[in-house]
Amino acid sequence: xxxxxxxxxxxxLHLHIEGTLEPEMVFALAKRNGITLNYPDETALxxxxxxxxxxxxxxxxxxxxxxxxxxxxxxxxxxxYLERVHQEQxxxxxxxxxxxxxxxxGVPMADIIEGIARALAQAKAQWGLSSRLxxxxxxxxxxxxxxxxxxxxxxxxxxxxxxxxxxxxxGNPPSKFAKxxxxxxxxxxxxxxxxGEEGPPRYIEEALDLLQxxxxxxxxxxxxxxxxMARLAKARTPLTICPLSNLKLNVVDSMAEHPLLQLLHAGxxxxxxxxxxxxxxxxxxxxxxxxxxxxxxxxxxxxxxALNGVEASWLSNEEKQQLHQEIISYGEQHxxxxxx
Ligand code: ADE
Ligand code: ZN
Numbered sequence: 001x002x003x004x005x006x007x008x009x010x011x012x013l014h015l016h017i018e019g020t021l022e023p024e025m026v027f028a029l030a031k032r033n034g035i036t037l038n039y040p041d042e043t044a045l046x047x048x049x050x051x052x053x054x055x056x057x058x059x060x061x062x063x064x065x066x067x068x069x070x071x072x073x074x075x076x077x078x079x080x081y082l083e084r085v086h087q088e089q090x091x092x093x094x095x096x097x098x099x100x101x102x103x104x105x106g107v108p109m110a111d112i113i114e115g116i117a118r119a120l121a122q123a124k125a126q127w128g129l130s131s132r133l134x135x136x137x138x139x140x141x142x143x144x145x146x147x148x149x150x151x152x153x154x155x156x157x158x159x160x161x162x163x164x165x166x167x168x169x170x171g172n173p174p175s176k177f178a179k180x181x182x183x184x185x186x187x188x189x190x191x192x193x194x195x196g197e198e199g200p201p202r203y204i205e206e207a208l209d210l211l212q213x214x215x216x217x218x219x220x221x222x223x224x225x226x227x228x229m230a231r232l233a234k235a236r237t238p239l240t241i242c243p244l245s246n247l248k249l250n251v252v253d254s255m256a257e258h259p260l261l262q263l264l265h266a267g268x269x270x271x272x273x274x275x276x277x278x279x280x281x282x283x284x285x286x287x288x289x290x291x292x293x294x295x296x297x298x299x300x301x302x303x304x305x306a307l308n309g310v311e312a313s314w315l316s317n318e319e320k321q322q323l324h325q326e327i328i329s330y331g332e333q334h335x336x337x338x339x340x
Contacts, residue, residue, distance in 0.1 A: 004299055004334055005288045007089055009326050011309035012273055012284055014217050014240035015095045016136075016166065017116060018065040019276025020081040029067035029076070038063070049279055054198050054249050055168060057279060062101055069107060074115025081277075082123040082131075088285045091323060092313055096134040096164045099149055100141055109152045117159040132314050134192065136164035137180065139172035146180040150187075157187070161314060164217065165193035165207075173199070174206040181211040190214060190314055192240075196221030197251060201228050208237065215240060215312060220251065222268070223259035233267035238312030242275035243290050244282050255294035264301060264308075271309040303331040303338060 021029075023042035030037050039045040051057040068074060078095075085093065095116075102112050116133060123129040135153055137146035153160060163184040165177055174193055181191055195207040197218035204222055207213045219239035222228050232239065241260050246252045252259075263270045272291065277283040282290070288305070291297040297305075310323045331338060 002289060002292060005285050005292065005302065007330070008288070008302065008306055009323065009330060010088070010090045010284050010288075010306050011092045011094075011271070011313050011323070012085060012090050013094045013215070013238070013271055013309060013312055014242055014273035014275055015081070015093060016061075016276050017078055017081060017095050017097045018068070019061060019280075020084075020278050021064050021067070021077055022080075022278045025077065025080060026064050026067050029069075029073050033067060033069045033073070035067055037067075049248075051249055051279075054251075057249055057276070058168060061276065061279065065098075065101060066105065068102060069105070071111040071115040071118075074112055075119045078116045078119035079122060082119060082127075082129055084283055086123065086127045086129050088283055090129070090284055091326075092130045092310075092315060092319075094132040094134060094162070094314060096136040096166065098136050098138060098166065099153070100138050100145060103149070103152070109156065113153070113156040113159050117156075130315070130319070132161035132190075133159055134162040134164045135160050136166045137177065138167040139165050139176065139194075140168040143177055143180050146177060147183070150180060150184060160189070162190040162192055164191075165195075165211070166217070167194075169194060169197055169199040169203065173203055174211050178210045181213075185212060192217055194218055197246075198249075201225035204228060204232075214238075218242065218246075218251075220246065220259055220263070223262060229263070229266055229268065232269075236269045236311070238269040238271055238308070239263065240271050240273045240312070242273045242280070243287050243295075244277075244280040245275035247290075248280045255290050256296075258291075258295055260291065261295055261297060261301060264304065269308050269312055270305065271312050272305050299331075299334065299336045300338065303327065303336050307338070 023045040120131045191213040192215045193207040193213045194217040195203040201221045215238040217240045
């Protein structure tokens, strides 16, 4: 592992907490909850992590999360992730959870949100690792279901910062959720949506124009639309890109063909994230390393990507300035100077 990457202060903005369930934890939670899994052991489960596309991944992702039943389960899963990224010099995280599949299994909303929030509070107290929590709607479910979920979350509003949109993209355009995103905006939530992962550039435009999101999760389809790229660059609309995820889900054929650097050099506010690290073969540092080793990203690029993460985050201006300066100083110590 390159020391430059492993010690670089970082921010993660696109992470599904259920996507951090490592096979070992899936088996431990299954045992604790008396659940029988379809796989004989952790090795067999890990061996099943071969995906042809987003849908083939989502099948395993929803199956894996079925072991989550109690507040303690949500706490343990979240703390394990936070401990891991703390060791990787991640200073701030904005993480999403998918309440609907848990609610369909009968898990109370209180146990889901309070378990995650308790781990976030502990990480802040113990390591100074700050966070924002994003509640995501599944786009392959109905808008009515999203409205019901928004309503159910009201008693826990103080734990929640943003609303997101994820799951099977193609055929479920952002326009399907315009009303519920407007309601969430009224309630003071910050807004993000997955768009342009497997879907077309038009979905990115819809997310911006109809949902009025301030960040796009993935968004790499923008590379196919020059006018959209110019718009995103001008507005500095952040794209939370996940290199290893894109590779594992065949959104790109190889890391060498990933458009991340083209987008970065065209002036877009692209950031690096891990999406579902337990399934895609790596957390934050592994994603940065793949960019350096297989895409040819320079230290200058990596530093700019880390700074973009700070810019794209929902930290206060004061917190942003502090972390920005820390990253700039880190670069200077390693002979990397950015024009700011
Ligand atoms: N849910 C978890 N990971 C996802 C991804 N990469 N795209 C859409 N929905 C997801
Ligand atoms: Zn995602």
